[in-house]
Amino acid sequence: MILFQQPWFLLSLLALGFLFWLYLRQPRRRKQIVSQVFLYLRARKEILTRFHRLRFFRNMIFFLQCLVVLLLGTAGALPLTGFYPLLGYRAVLVLDSSLSMMTQDVEPNRWEQARERARQLGRNLLADGGEVALWELNQDPHLVLDFTLEANDLDRALNELAPTFSACTPAELLLERLDRWAGERMLTVFLLSDMAFEIPPAIRISHLALRPQPVGTPCGNLAIVGAGWQLDRLWLKVANYTDQPRTVRLQVGENTSVLNLEAEEIGSLEFQQTRTASLLPISLMEEDELPWDNRLDLTVPLPPRVLLISSSPFLESALEAAGNNVVTIGPEDYRSEISADLIVFEDFLPSSLPARPMLVIHPPMNNSFFAWTETATLVIPQARTDPLLRFVDLSQMRFLRVPMLDPPAGLAPIVLGGETDILWKGFLNNQKIALLAPDLSSSSWPLEPTFPVFLANVVRWLMGDDLLHSTNDAESGILIEPFSPSYQGRGTPWGLYGIDRADGLSLYTVAQPNEQESNLQILADVEQFGIRSAPPDLLRPITVAFLITALIVFALEEVLRKRYG
Amino acid sequence: MPLSTEPFPGFSEALLRRLARFRFRLRPGLPGRGVGEHLVRKGGASVEFSDFRTYSYGDDFRLVDWNSFARLDRLFVKVFRDEEGFVLHLLLDRSRSMDWGKPNKWQFAKRLAAALGYVALSAFNWVTVQALPDSFFLKERRGRGMIPMFFQFLERMPPGGSLDLSAALEEYARTHVQPGLLVMLTDALTPRGVETGIKRLLARGHQVVFLHILAPEEINPSTLGDLELEEVEWRDRLEVSLDSFAARTYRYTVQNWRRELEGFCLTHQVPYFLLPTDQTVEDVLLKRLVGVLLG
Structure with missing residues (x-):
């Protein structure tokens, strides 16, 4: 069986059909006006005996033409058959x-x-x-x-x-x-x-199409084994599979960081990274024995789009300070079709809740979800430990007016206030909801530095796993899933x-x-x-043989054509 | 109809002046006709001295060579050559087979006939033209004044018709009893041959000259392959397959045929000239015919 390196060149063999068409179109006898035929009649016996011979050679010329096209087409396709002797291979x-x-x-x-x-x-x-x-x-x-x-x-x-x-x-x-x-x-x-x-x-690699899999094998190896985004922070996990402590330099975009790792330790790094670039190259600047897992390209997620239905300038400023993409509209402009990653309602709730994560601040009295009739005054908050309250100190805070809400069962209070609770979080209709009861205009909290931090925590929690693009751990031998290595999608892997x-x-x-x-x-x-192979970057002997044969056949065809018309 | 005073197409004035100096070489004993510019051996009244002979009774005393009488004491009279005219018969094959080839045989034959007729008329000889087949015939004309009419006659003569050359020659021999110099301009491409006709002409006392005109393609065909040949004159068809070997065989056949004609002519003392049309008429006249037919 013959394989070809350029099989598309075999399309040139379609010229055989053209040759055959020409052969069929060729008239069997051409008319020729002559001044006499009696001299031809005298020589006719000899001429007639030549007829079959002439027909034979004409067919031979056609055959040779086909052979030339066949050989040239085959040679151009660079045949890959091996002429190595099989016996003794x-x-x-x-x-x-x-x-x-x-x-x-x-x-x-x-x-x-x-x-x-x-x-x-x-x-x-x-x-x-x-x-x-x-x-x-x-x-x-x-x-x-x-x-x-x-x-x-x-x-x-x-x-x-x-x-x-x-x-x-x-x-x-x-x-x-x-x-x-x-x-x-x-x-x-x-x-x-x-x-x-x-x-x-x-080793000179001539047919390099190698796509080795980054396996994170613990074989004298350093590897990036985990990564993810949390708001504007990028975290990385780097593994040292060697049996010696290593100091690892990491280049993230144009920044360089250093990480000290003990033997067989997996360490973490965090970077403050603005989400301006869509693709962020990360590479380990250390040499090891498996370079394939030393580099990855991280797709940078866009900042969350927050739809704010409020007239409070504090909320808009605080959300924008946390790196969110904020669009503020009035309650009268709200439509459920407006696209957003999460929605913040203040002093307003629509007739039906959107199917998105949302933060509800001080819902109106006549809403059908968190109805309230009385208002508590001068509420002192008692915060529980919760990610939403990370770096948020409410111990000195006082709220002048807090509605007394009776939220659905899916919401759990995380800031208590005596007569009524202040902050809830949970799920409603399979959507994350944070509910903040107090009227912010009757509190000094929006003026405090903890307010934007609180909002950032809420957004992080509401966006949840959407911001995290990796699992926390990547074990040895497991493909790092969340990444798109630069060599993925190119060539044949194996x-x-x-x-x-x-x-x-x-x-x-x-x-x-x-x-x-x-x-x-x-x-x-x-x-x-099988065992067939060919020198990859040399003109193959069989190609040369075909070309030489084609030239010989072409010359022979020319001789026959001149001799037999 | 006014006669054309123009020379025959393709003839230059220089060529015509040169042709006018030529005379035909005639066979001794060819009967003459009237007075002309052709010198014959027998005694005559021209100024061309020929010989001396012993005085006989009744000879004109004006012809006695008195210088010889003074030296030898015997009477001799001077004999002068006579100047006669003769008839040039131009037999021009105008069958369709002549209107073929590159260069065209018919044009070549007409120009050659015009040149020969011009030589004859310039020397005050009689010229008659017979086209074969015989639709066109020019009666015997004489003198330089007939040259324009002679040229016009040839010029207007078209090719055409089919010809049995031998029968036509026999007919010509039967109807034209006045012997003279007869020049045949033909390709002789007739299956029945020309030998019988030539014999008839010789029997009538004509001095026959055979100008065999063939196209180069007829001698050496260049078109090879499977061919269906159609004869231009008789419309006969023949299927042949010509390769280089068959073409060579054909050339041998033509050569043998030509040698047969040449052998026949040699036997019967008929000058034979094979004239391929790729030669110029000037070359034929000045190189091939001079010394044999013209002098």
Whole structure:
């Protein structure tokens, strides 16, 4: 089977149809007016015997034309068939047994997948008459099975293989091993690995489409394992999987921070970060053995859009000071269709509550949700411990008039006031609601510094998880979900990759598929490619052969055309 | 109808002046007709001295060479050549096969006939033109004054018709008893050949000259492939397949056919000239015919 590097070039073979059309259109006999025919009659016997010969050569010319088009089209498509002799073909299967191969992002795990791939690949090679050897690549690379012709030997060796899963990178060891094999001709190395290490620059990569998965493997590794937003603060979690304390520098946008981590510690960092950029690059400025998890791009969430239905200038100022995008309207302008992330009502409530988080301040007397008839005076607040009251001190605060509300059961009081409670929070119709009862115009609280802090806490709580874009912990071996690494979405994540060395030694990697369903495709690729390969950046011998043949055929066609018309 | 005073198309004044100096080389014994500018061997009254002979009784004393008598003491009389005219028969094949080829054979033949007729008329000889097939005929004319009319006759003569050349020559031999110099301008592309007709003409005492006019494409065809040939004259059709080998075979066939004609002419002392039309008429006249037909 012939594969092509530029299969679209085969479209040029459509010219064959054009040639055939021309051939069919060609009249069998052309009319020719001559002055006499009797001399032709004299030579007719000879001419008639030439007829079949002429027809043959004309068809031969057509055939040669088709052959030229076929050869040129095929050569242009860069055929990838290998002319390497199958008999005596030698291959080394190298199984990566570093610790990252234990990762279970594929079932059962990467190691088992690699072992199965090695088994199938080895069977294909042996079926084609080749020789196969098996190496295990870890901290101590060693020969598992010497060159063999028997598939049973390979199966037995693979079954009995008990990897040590050493916590080290196989990159340098691989390079060292390859250097030993470099002198051997016609030797192909198949590396079955998750490629969770950087390819050494000594290996010239010609078909680089590598997309190794950031596995956070504890293999002398530093990794960003968690991140998130809380209002205008960015927090990061950085893991030190090494057995030594490390000082880690982090670059966040244009800022740089330093974090001291003990051995195998996961530390946190917080940054004050304005949400002006949509994409924020974050990178660890330390070298380690797994660079793929040292960088991530964080999508910066936009500030919450707050719809304020109020006439109080204090509220608008306090919400804007907390970094919110505030739109203030009067009660008469309120429509339920107005889009917002959360709504703040003061002295007003619509007939139906919107399906959004909301803060209700001093609801009107005649509302149908938080009805009240009496007003308590001079209320002294008694705050409970709650995130809404973080950094908010109400001990010296007094409220002159507080309506006596009877909120629904979904709301729980968090600031008590004796005769009546002051602040509630909870869920109503599956929406978060904070209810603040006092009339702010009869209190000095809006003039206090704690008021904007309180509002910021309320907004943070109301927006809830929408502001948090990560879980708090990211364990080793688990993909960091909330991030969009810059290399995501480009290229093929896993597959059969060719790595060619300048000295003629070929290195192939069969990496694990990221998703289970693509595993079938990888299987097909392996079986399709088999042991066939081609020097990737040279004009292939078969292409050259096709081109030369096409030229010869073209010259022959010209000779025939001149001779036989 | 006023006669054209213009020279024949394509003839320059220089060429005509040069042609006027030529005379036809005639076979000895070809019967003449009337007085002309053609010198014959027999004794005559021209100023062209020919020979001496012994005086006989009754000879004109004015012809006695008295210088010889003084030296030899014997009477000799001077004999002078006679100047006669002759008839030039131009047999012009105008069949459709002649109107073919590049350059066109018919135009080539007309120009060659015009040049030969001009030579004859310039020397006060008789010229008659017979087109074959015989729809066009120019009676015997003589003298330079007939040249414009002769040119106009040729110029207006169109090609056309089908021709059995041998039968036409026999007919011509039967109807034209006055022997003379007969020049055939034809491609001779007739399946029945021309030999019988030429024999008839020779039997009538004509001095026959065969100018064989062929187009280069007829000698060496360049169009190859599967062809359906249609003859321009008889509308015969023939399907052939011409490759380079078949074309070579055809060339051999043409060569053999031409050699047969040439051999026949050589046997019967008929000058034969193969004239491909890619030559110019001037070259034919001044290089091929001079020394053989013209002198």
